[in-house]
Amino acid sequence: QVQVVESGGDLVKPGGSLRLSCAASGFTFTDYYMSWIRQAPGKGLEWIAYISDSGGYTNYADSVKGRFGISRDNTKNSLFLQMNSLRVDDTALYFCARRAKYGYQFDSWGQGTLVTVSS
Amino acid sequence: QSALTQPASVSGSRGQSITISCTGTSSDGGPYNYVSWYQQHPDKAPRLIIYDGNKRPSGFSDRFSGSKSGNTASLTISGLQAEDEADYYCSSYTSTSTWIFGGGTKVTVL
Numbered sequence: 771q772v773q774v775v776e777s778g779g780d781l782v783k784p785g786g787s788l789r790l791s792c793a794a795s796g797f798t799f800t801d802y803y804m805s806w807i808r809q810a811p812g813k814g815l816e817w818i819a820y821i822s823d824s825g826g827y828t829n830y831a832d833s834v835k836g837r838f839g840i841s842r843d844n845t846k847n848s849l850f851l852q853m854n855s856l857r858v859d860d861t862a863l864y865f866c867a868r869r870a871k872y873g874y875q876f877d878s879w880g881q882g883t884l885v886t887v888s889s
Numbered sequence: 890q891s892a893l894t895q896p897a898s899v900s901g902s903r904g905q906s907i908t909i910s911c912t913g914t915s916s917d918g919g920p921y922n923y924v925s926w927y928q929q930h931p932d933k934a935p936r937l938i939i940y941d942g943n944k945r946p947s948g949f950s951d952r953f954s955g956s957k958s959g960n961t962a963s964l965t966i967s968g969l970q971a972e973d974e975a976d977y978y979c980s981s982y983t984s985t986s987t988w989i990f991g992g993g994t995k996v997t998v999l
Binding site for chain 2: 876
């Protein structure tokens with residue numbers, strides 16, 4: 771079945787870097803746009819980045835633009851999020867989500883990986 | 890980009906119907922033609938329940954329905970059941986090729 775599994779979350783100091791990964795299975799990865807969406811503890815959802823099926827187009831939320839980079843390796847059915855210049859308010863559960871093939875909804879989500887930014 | 894506006898909480902008794910609103914402004918990238926709704930139980934991943942304003946994913950309960958009027962989208966849960974107790978989020982794709990979410994609504998079944 772369709773599955774996306776995030777990994778790479780950790781405790782990191784302010785100003786540090788971290789790279790998250792998302793392993794996809796059960797579907798043709800190259801057919802889908804993918805996104806990262808995060809949720810701060812006790813807070814709501816925040817979309818932060820997406821990448822086109824080929825990887826040729828990306829877009830970011832203003833809150834992470836210039837600090838985070840989304841990428842994918844279609845040969846390995848994997849999605850990545852490179853996070854630089856991390857701040858305390860980047861602390862959140864980071865979800866990998868598949869955008870539906872037709873439409874703008876996110877039809878499959880992982881369980882998330884926790885990033886904690888603290889000194 | 891500001892979030893879409895949802896009520897913080899809505900409650901209802903078992904068997905009743907409740908409606909959750911989701912309001913944005915044109916500055917948020919409206920007119921919100923692509924509104925989706927997600928259900929999130931505690932410590933679980935969000936789950937798509939409505940897309941394109943009023944469509945349900947295959948196999949999902951028809952007790953959930955969506956509608957839209959102007960810059961306000963709504964989610965109605967009919968025949969409220971205990972397992973409907975969760976957080977619900979609306980989301981919209983915007984004219985700047987980004988997505989925004991509402992702040993979330995906690996549904997309590999009395």
